[in-house]
Amino acid sequence: xxxxxxxxxxxxxxxxxxxxxxxxxxxxxxxxxxxxxxxxxxxxxxxxxxxxxxxxxxxxxxxxxxxxxxxxxxxxxxxxxxxxxxxxxxxxxxxxxxxxxxxxxxxxxxxxxxxxxxxxxxxxxxxxxxxxxxxxxxxxxxxxxxxxxxxxxxxxxxxxxxxxxxxxxxxxxxxxxxxxxxxxxxxxxxxxxxxxxxxxxxxxxxxxxxxxxxxxxxxxxxxxxxxxxxxxxxxxxxxxxxxxxxxxxxxxxxxxxxxxxxxxxxxxxxxxxxxxxxxxxxxxxxxxxxxxxxxxxxxxxxxxxxxxxxxxxxxxxxxxxxxxx
Numbered sequence: 001x002x003x004x005x006x007x008x009x010x011x012x013x014x015x016x017x018x019x020x021x022x023x024x025x026x027x028x029x030x031x032x033x034x035x036x037x038x039x040x041x042x043x044x045x046x047x048x049x050x051x052x053x054x055x056x057x058x059x060x061x062x063x064x065x066x067x068x069x070x071x072x073x074x075x076x077x078x079x080x081x082x083x084x085x086x087x088x089x090x091x092x093x094x095x096x097x098x099x100x101x102x103x104x105x106x107x108x109x110x111x112x113x114x115x116x117x118x119x120x121x122x123x124x125x126x127x128x129x130x131x132x133x134x135x136x137x138x139x140x141x142x143x144x145x146x147x148x149x150x151x152x153x154x155x156x157x158x159x160x161x162x163x164x165x166x167x168x169x170x171x172x173x174x175x176x177x178x179x180x181x182x183x184x185x186x187x188x189x190x191x192x193x194x195x196x197x198x199x200x201x202x203x204x205x206x207x208x209x210x211x212x213x214x215x216x217x218x219x220x221x222x223x224x225x226x227x228x229x230x231x232x233x234x235x236x237x238x239x240x241x242x243x244x245x246x247x248x249x250x251x252x253x254x255x256x257x258x259x260x261x262x263x264x265x266x267x268x269x270x271x272x273x274x275x276x277x278x279x280x281x282x283x284x285x286x287x288x289x290x291x292x293x294x295x296x297x298x299x300x301x302x303x304x305x306x307x308x309x310x311x312x313x314x315x316x317x318x319x320x321x322x323x324x325x
Contacts, residue, residue: 002040002053003033003195004171005163012158013041014052021156022131025113025147026140028160031194034140035111037160041138042072042107060102070101076111082287084110086119093123097132106135113139114146115285121148128154143282162193171195176202183207190242190249201242209237213246220298221305227298231291240294241284247297248277273304 002010024041026034043054043064054061063069075092077084092108100106110116116124128137128151139155141147163171165188172184172195179187179202186207187198201207216233219225234243251274280293 001033001036003036003163005167006033006037006160009037009158009160010040016156017044017052020136022135023128023137023139023155025144025152025155025157026138026160027144027157028142029162029192029194030142031191031197032160032162033196034142034160035109036196037158038109038111038138038140042109042136045105045107045136046072046102048104060104071104071106073106073108074111075109077115077285082115082285084113084116084120086117086123089116089120089123089127093127096127096135096137100134104134106132107138108135109138109140111140112142112285113151114141114143121151125150125154146286163195165193168193168195168198172198175199186249189252190245192245192248204238206242209242210246213243217298217301220302227295227302230298231294234294235291240290241281243294244277244281244284244297247301248274248281251277269304273300276300 026038028034040053043061044050044052046060046064046069047054048058048060049055054064056065060069064072073092073095075084075088078088092110096106096108110124113124125148131137137155139151144152162168168188169181169184172179172188173181175195176184176199183202184198187201188195190210191197191201213234216225216230220227220230234240237243277297280297283293284290
């Protein structure tokens with residue numbers, strides 16, 4: 001499925017189909033459709049008729065749609081793990097070095113390649129350096145800054161920007177005609193401008209969790225809850241990291257209001273908090289102590305609510321410990 005804001009990248013891909021590389025790196029923000037684009041690439045490569053997006057009618061396309069194509073391999077971090085292991089990469093390598101079942105291309109998709117551990121990166125690099133015949137590796141990444149330069153240099157890159165707000169809202173409105181515009185706008189803001197993530201947020205009724213989060217931070221400010229108590233609650237959410245999205249949306253609103261009132265030059269603390277939340281979001285999928293990460297954000301938020309707020313050494317130490325564990 002090619003999304004409306006991906007047409008330029010699709011044309012870039014089409015221009016390369018006559019002279020394919022061995023590895024492709026798709027990079028961009030979460031929720032803008034990297035996986036969907038990668039799947040369209042794979043389907044076209046495996047189609048019997050060589051249709052660029054797959055013909056949807058041949059045996060190969062039917063197998064692909066049913067996730068049973070023997071020459072397509074998909075790899076992502078396991079649900080109960082924080083990183084992609086070398087064992088996963090080795091298992092994938094064993095598969096792609098076998099002969100193609102259908103006589104055509106073999107395609108391997110590795111999602112969020114930045115989650116590979118060091119040993120796994122080394123194993124992947126060896127595969128990229130000595131790729132099997134007629135095998136295409138497609139990698140997706142939300143944070144290319146975490147990738148070794150050697151991995152990046154051996155891939156052809158296709159970069160994606162988040163769609164303009166109005167285009168994203170128009171797509172959401174078409175996808176969720178029953179949702180009202182205020183909800184669509186809130187979903188897009190909370191989900192960092194990612195339309196697909198915003199759609200899931202609405203479908204899973206995550207706005208109900210947001211109401212609970214608002215009560216939690218109000219309780220923190222009033223002294224009804226402790227930081228540890230609210231963090232324990234948030235850890236039970238299906239996706240605890242959504243709390244960071246809420247904090248980020250809150251900080252954006254505060255910064256916008258401050259800009260309107262021309263206060264930013266005199267009190268930059270809102271921007272500092274926003275930066276902290278962004279850092280926490282980037283660290284979330286790495287091997288970090290998530291309790292300390294959430295506690296650190298809560299402590300800074302509480303300090304931010306005070307007129308004499310300044311980042312303290314205690315907070316900085318807790319933040320560093322949380323990202324190093």
